[in-house]
Amino acid sequence: MRVCLSCSFSLGSQLVKMSRKFFVGGNWKMNGDKKSIEEIVKFLTCGPLDPNVEVVVGVPAIYLEYTKSKLPGNVAASAQNAYKEPKGAFTGEISPCQIKDVGVNWVILGHSERRNVFGESDELVADKVGHALEVGLFVIACIGEKLEEREAGKTEEVVFRQIEAISKKVCDWSKVVVAYEPVWAIGTGKTATPQQAQEVHCKLRNWFKTKLGDCAAQKIRIIYGGSVTGENSKDLAKEKDIDGFLVGGASLKPEFVDIVNSNKQTC
Secondary structure, eight states: OOOHHHHHHHHHHHHHTSOOEEEEEEEESSSOOOHHHHHHHHHHSSSSOTTEEEEEEOOOOOGGHHHHHHTTTTTTEEEHHHHHHHHSSSSOOOOOOHHHTTTEEEESSSSSSHHTSSSSOHHHHHHHHHHHHHTTTEEEEOOOOOOOHTTTHHHHHHHHHHHHHTTTTOOOOOGGEEOOOGGSSSSSEEEEEEOHHHHHHHHHHHHHHHHHHHHHHHHHHEEEEESSOOTTTHHHHHHHTTTTEESSSGGSSTTTHHHHHGOOOOO
């Protein structure tokens, strides 16, 4: 019996990917009010959402408890940010303890807007990740390069530096989803091609393999964020090292359902 080696390799890669539960996060950013949240909850409830996908939506802090009370059981709420301390004189910040106290178990940390608009350093992001994990939250940890860094050939240097800082604060990677979000493709309408995104995801997984070993590296979920839409999500989802998405503007629209369902592939 003749065996097609390329088919066998493809099947093996697919099986490895299937061992990592597909993850789709929606980041609402500073958008929404009670009326629009009701509309979002309606299309999430109607779905239908692929039951094999973990779905989490990042909600403005002021609406976290309200949204959690409205979401269907197959969708979790997430905070969009948290500080590195449990309490104190930090006006305007929220702590992981407060997030837990309202029954929310996820937080997005290190998003490009936190880094590049609000000036958060690699070290601060790492400290925030470490504290959130200590408190018991699950973390979506974001990394990614700016356009000038990509054009200068510094993509690997930047993302490896960012993930290195975070890794020093992580003991259990099952509690962390890594989101690669090229800054040049966020809110610009530009999207990395599936091949460009896969290239960075593959290099990140190889970085984890070097640091943690192959077994651990194959379990870590690395998702893509950067102008993901219902139109491009299926092609992105086919790549073997892309384990889901962190979605911005499209998570406010019904097409988010299509993105959640984009991993339904036929052989």
